[in-house]
Amino acid sequence: MSAKVMEPDDVRRALTRIAHEVLERDRGVSDVVLVGIADRGDDLARRLAHEIRRIEGAEIPVGVLDITFYRDDIGMRAEAPEVHETRIPFDVSGKTVVLVDDVLYTGRTIRSAMDALMDLGRPRKIQLAVLVDRGHRELPIRADFVGKNVPTSRADDVRVMIDEVDGQDGVVVEGAR
Amino acid sequence: MNEHLLSMHDLTADDVSRILDTAESFREVGTRVIKKVPALRGRTVVNFFLENSTRTRISFELAAKRLSADVINFSSGGSSVAKGESLKDTALTLQAMGADAIVIRHSSSGSPLQLTRWVGAHVLNAGDGTHEHPTQALLDLYTMRERLGRLEGLRVAIVGDVLHSRVARSLSFGLVKTGADVTLVGPPTLIPPDAPAWGVHVSYDIDGVLPKLDVCYVLRVQRERQRLEFFPSVREYSRFFGLTAERVRLMPDEALIMHPGPMNRGVEIDSDVADLPTSVIEEQVTNGIAIRMALLYLLLGATKEDTS
Numbered sequence: 201m202s203a204k205v206m207e208p209d210d211v212r213r214a215l216t217r218i219a220h221e222v223l224e225r226d227r228g229v230s231d232v233v234l235v236g237i238a239d240r241g242d243d244l245a246r247r248l249a250h251e252i253r254r255i256e257g258a259e260i261p262v263g264v265l266d267i268t269f270y271r272d273d274i275g276m277r278a279e280a281p282e283v284h285e286t287r288i289p290f291d292v293s294g295k296t297v298v299l300v301d302d303v304l305y306t307g308r309t310i311r312s313a314m315d316a317l318m319d320l321g322r323p324r325k326i327q328l329a330v331l332v333d334r335g336h337r338e339l340p341i342r343a344d345f346v347g348k349n350v351p352t353s354r355a356d357d358v359r360v361m362i363d364e365v366d367g368q369d370g371v372v373v374e375g376a377r
Numbered sequence: 378m379n380e381h382l383l384s385m386h387d388l389t390a391d392d393v394s395r396i397l398d399t400a401e402s403f404r405e406v407g408t409r410v411i412k413k414v415p416a417l418r419g420r421t422v423v424n425f426f427l428e429n430s431t432r433t434r435i436s437f438e439l440a441a442k443r444l445s446a447d448v449i450n451f452s453s454g455g456s457s458v459a460k461g462e463s464l465k466d467t468a469l470t471l472q473a474m475g476a477d478a479i480v481i482r483h484s485s486s487g488s489p490l491q492l493t494r495w496v497g498a499h500v501l502n503a504g505d506g507t508h509e510h511p512t513q514a515l516l517d518l519y520t521m522r523e524r525l526g527r528l529e530g531l532r533v534a535i536v537g538d539v540l541h542s543r544v545a546r547s548l549s550f551g552l553v554k555t556g557a558d559v560t561l562v563g564p565p566t567l568i569p570p571d572a573p574a575w576g577v578h579v580s581y582d583i584d585g586v587l588p589k590l591d592v593c594y595v596l597r598v599q600r601e602r603q604r605l606e607f608f609p610s611v612r613e614y615s616r617f618f619g620l621t622a623e624r625v626r627l628m629p630d631e632a633l634i635m636h637p638g639p640m641n642r643g644v645e646i647d648s649d650v651a652d653l654p655t656s657v658i659e660e661q662v663t664n665g666i667a668i669r670m671a672l673l674y675l676l677l678g679a680t681k682e683d684t685s
Binding site for chain 1: 398399401402403405406409410411413414415416417420444674675676677678679680
């Protein structure tokens, strides 16, 4: 069984709202940088930067972070987790870093991402923006900006599709039921 | 990928590109202020070097440390090996101390394979006799791909003492596997008789080969491994096979000059040639750390087959 919980327009509206919320919360974006978590989070971060430019007319730096080396399950799978590229062409020290990811689930990815960021500098603040929060946290982590809260069971599979990678936007919950 | 890295024959072409791609990410780590990631926290890597080495040992040590593994360096001088302990007993001791990976360099070909029969740890061959030196080959492949954008179709000459060179063997196997065109160049006494079976060309005339190259890979003249006189004199060798400034002019402008180190400047390569902008010898060393990080990560980052 699979259910579409976000249509392309829903994704667009959610990103527009998050862009407004970031601007409001951080009172402009002079010290804000976006860091997307590979893969898909980086595409969402670029989208968000585009929205912010459209609304505020301000350029906002975007980086991509790979958290593989910071995972807590290295050595627990048959194959070493695949490594992606990290490219953060700016100093994160003293900045408000908005981490961007597609789905917030256990929180373990975000824990890894915060550790990775701390090794790159000392951000003034770290905030979290996600397109989907599906619950079932295993760590005391919450998102600052959420596109949509989607109640799921642990057995469900939440698939976020992004135009750049998948040819169209959308969020699908594939249930094991 | 295999559990161990003993030979380039252990790797498929896909494995090679996965290793090179992974190394790419690790090179970024080397450019950070904090050049360290926690990927292998709590793992123990033993550098078991029973033959002299500077760059390979340091490179493996740095690679393991940048992955946050604990590193033990172990060499023959000043150890129980000097007291006459056998390779097997030494290996079992390292095993008993909880080594997750053993990086071995040994003057006897095949000793890394032998090691895998005694210990449960991952074994990485850091050079065994005149057999293979796969991590050197991989860092060379990485350097070529990085500089020239591809491996397939590259025309590479490996020049010098191929007979005694584990680097030449591993590199030839790796290049052939990835679709490059390899020519071994040297005096007939230093070209192994079975070389054509590797899928490479053989030439005794360096000047005829140089104009058609993308990479000229110069091997070290290994006097310490030569038990017989394979050429009349070092001077004669460098006249016929040394990469001189004059010979470099025969090469295409963009062609790379590579050497696995340590160099005998003035023997197999002229001092001026080693310092040319197309000479990437130092880049090879830098890339070696990233390659070894990638290998340690890919081997130690997976569950061992017997426990999964």
